[in-house]
Amino acid sequence: MTALHLEFDVAGNNFVSAGSASDEVKKTLKMLGVDPAFVRKVAIAMYEGEINMVIHAGGGKAVVDIFPDRIVIVLEDHGPGIPDIELAMKDGYSTAPDAVRDLGFGAGMGLPNMKKYTDSMNIESTVGEGTTVTMVVNFAR
């Protein structure tokens, strides 16, 4: 298996297409024969990140590199940015409006969940400029 590079545009505020990038990545990993336990971790982490871009940042871009032993996911947006990353990482912290909660999201569990399911996660964010989340999941046991 050689390295595979995938890029997706994630549309903001579109609740029908939200998750389709994660869906493609999940399908690709399955096709490549990656262990289902790792596929699930990647799927959950990327989906949470994708939904965040849709609901908090007006969309963005997902860049995914799949190597034989790991996957690197970069989610980049030009949304409002996160003023206090440490606070945003706390279980239950959410600024999601009620409209988002009515859609089944906004419990403040996404970022902690992304951290839990990845081997490394890094958030870079500048208020007014945007946010870049980089996640790595190793496939090797």
Next chain:
Amino acid sequence: MKIKRIVELLDATVYCGEDMMDVDLHSACASDMMSDVLAFVKDQALLISGLCNPQVIRTADMMDIKCIALVRGKRPTEDMIEIAKGKGIALISSGHRMYSACGTLYAEGLQPGEITV
């Protein structure tokens, strides 16, 4: 518990997955919050939800959930049915309220399964 038994117990309408009626499910979870499903659910095969939008199907797919039972008579949209079909997820809808749907299946032996906290 076979999906067809769930359909029978919940008096549900099948919107897709007619060919999955003999699939055996061993555990279930129930939530209207997809955030919670993503954060706490581990290996449940059935998702019972009163939320009715495409993200219910996507969330279920990410969690490898095989069947979704909508409650309170929620009717899935065409978008939802299309996504579910493509994912091989059975999508059913019941007039039961959440509490009654869960109680009925629980009483018949469908287990809550494991969750992670």
